[in-house]
Amino acid sequence: MLSNLSIKNYALIDALEVSFHTGFTVITGETGAGKSILLGGLALVLGKRADLGSLRDKERKCIVEAAFKITKYRLRPFFEQNDLDYEDETILRREIHPSGKSRAFINDSPVTLSILSALGERLIDVHSQHQTLRLTENEFQLKVIDALADNKQNLQAYGTELKAFRDTEKRLQQLIATQKEANKEKDYDSFLLQELETAALSEGMQEALESEQQKLSNVETILEYFANGYQLLSDDQLGIMSAVTQLTQLSGKLADFGEKYENLHQRIQSVHIEMEDIASEWESLKDTTEADPERLEQLNGQLQLLYDLLRKHDVQNVNDLLSVQEALSQKVGDTANLEVEIAEKEALLAAQKETLEAKASIISQKRTRAIPILDKELSEVLSSLGMPSATFKMELTPAANFKETGKDDLAFLFSANKGVGYGELKKVASGGELSRIMLTIKAVLARYEQLPTMMFDEIDTGVSGEISNKMGDIMKAMSNHMQVFSITHLPQVASKGDAHFKVFKEEIGETTHTKLKQLQQEERVSELAEMLGGKVLTDSAMAHARQLLD
Incomplete structure (x- = not known):
């Protein structure tokens, strides 16, 4: 208060x-x-x-x-x-x-x-006059009926379920929109992913292919270098191996004359062994290096595909392409997962709708039972307020969709006089009638809820x-x-x-x-007398005022 x-x-x-x-x-x-x-x-x-x-x-x-x-x-x-x-x-x-x-x-x-x-x-x-106009709003009319129907807890439970239902509905709509957009790109994304998977990308792949391609593209020059080198190594008269062998023999003879010569001999022996190994590997590489036009053509094709993919996806290296491939794989996979999530949300929405229907039905049943009580109480009070023929016609019909107030449409119709058809309050009731109706409703509400x-x-x-x-x-x-x-x-x-x-x-x-x-009391008498008869306070006005107060 x-x-x-x-x-x-x-x-x-x-x-x-x-x-x-x-x-x-x-x-x-x-x-x-x-x-x-x-x-x-x-x-x-x-x-x-x-x-x-x-x-x-x-x-x-x-x-x-x-x-x-x-x-x-x-x-x-x-x-x-x-x-x-x-x-x-x-x-x-x-x-x-x-x-x-x-x-x-x-x-x-x-x-x-x-x-x-x-x-x-x-x-x-x-x-106020503005607030009286609320009487013509369905939401206020339902609030009055719900007060008599004791629907407060039912509406709270319904409201909680409605919020969950709408959250699920919103998420489902988002998923469907995402799926619709994803389906537009799905075929192209799948094509791009398949193209990358066909390329069999791996880390370091570009360097390895370019190295092998460079070798096969220059195989004749490489073989010429191997031939010349082999001749330098193995020529009987002037070859490096012949010279190193002779040097090893000479140092072996010097080794008998002192420790310093022995150390030098060992070093030359090490060089001899290393040169023998080099000569062996040189000959092996020379023998295994040969022209392979088919392999070269294959390498050129692989590298061309790789370069095309780099340009297509506007990236710098194979690692970047692998990242693109992973992202595409995720995107294509997500599109498939959307169908599963959509199905789950549809099932949840159906269950929530069934629960909402049940809760809305309880609210409607209690409203239906309360309407005759409200109708009777309003008519009785309005009769005493100079509207003896005032009657209401309140009807609930199932609404097409769930509302904040339940799943009811309310027709709250009024007739002030006998023989006059029912109509909407805002169309058939005068301002004075609306005020009396609102006072009556507030009086009824005061008995059923804490206002x-x-x-x-x-x-x-x-x-x-x-x-x-x-x-x-x-x-x-x-x-x-x-x-x-x-x-x-x-x-x-x-x-x-x-x-x-x-x-x-x-x-x-x-x-x-x-x-x-x-x-105070006497001041009230004077004020009422003035309200009754004007500024001049007559004995009759004062007497009437006292009578009213008594």
Whole structure:
């Protein structure tokens, strides 16, 4: 409930602070006295967009604070989700600076305007002409039926399942889109992969092929070099091997004359052995080197394919080509895996849909049972509000798709008079009728769920006499379950209040101020008498006012 409201430097309000209590509070005042200013200040602290023009003194900031006792609203999860300190008496504060900057606080913690607004909606419901139009929206109509049907937990379970269903549906659509795109490239990717696999790529392959190709391309020159070298090595007269053999023999004879000669002889022997090995390998290479035109042609083909692949994929070496091949293999494999994942998601979606259907069916069944109860209660109350022939026609039909509210389409039709066909509320009900219907619905809701503080802004406009008296009774009855405010021009409604505040203007010097005052018993009598008969307080008006209060 709203326990305290403080407004500073807003419109015609310089400074205002007022405390409120439980029950039914009425607010009265002449037209133009500033009731809308009071509501405007309250709207700011509930998250409405700020307007610099609302600052009374353009050099000072505007501050609006509202304290709420929130123990019974079960709002701890909201505070935890938004990382806020929970207090049984929570203070919402809004500051509008002359620079245009706006700041919002909950229990002195800075918050965004959206968080302030979200909490404000849970704490106070300001009923205005705009809010009355919500009555014509299917979502609000279903909310009313669900309150009577006790569908809160069923809707929560349904909502959790719906989110999972939509997540799966979204993922399935993404997979199908990916598969569609992948299928466009699949054939070409498979061709590229096969081309690379046919090339039988391996690390170091290019260097090996180029080396062998270079040898076979120059085989005649190589054989000529081998022949010349072989002659140098093996010629009987001038060959290297003949000379080294003779040198070895001479050094062997010198070895007998000392250690130094022996060492030299051993070194020459080592050279002799090495030269014999070189000569043997030289001869072997010479004998195994031969022209091979077929192999050369094969090598040229392999290298040409390799060079073509390097250019085609715009890479520098075989290792890069191997990376391309791995990526293509993964891509082609992923395309095949998509089919498996799509099948899995389709099966999951079908199971989730079956669960959703079952949960939606429970919600629909409970709604169907609640509709006659709501119809009866609304008709009875509206009859007492001067609409004795008002009837409703509420019908549920299965919706084509799952909605946030279940799987129902609701026809919420209304007829104000006998013999007149049913039609949509927004088309057949007048503004006054809509206001009375909304008051009736809020009264019904108050008995079935915990509603926030309710503030009715001239909901009784256009009615008088016994009907206004009954509207006051309804709001008074609602206040047994919740805190209710009514801004009213009707003395019959104002007399029902547990507390009565008056909004008025006061001129101080050259400036006008909007004030709010709680009226005591005799002051209430005078205010009601003025509402009944005008500024001149007659004895009959005063007597009528006392009668209303009694």
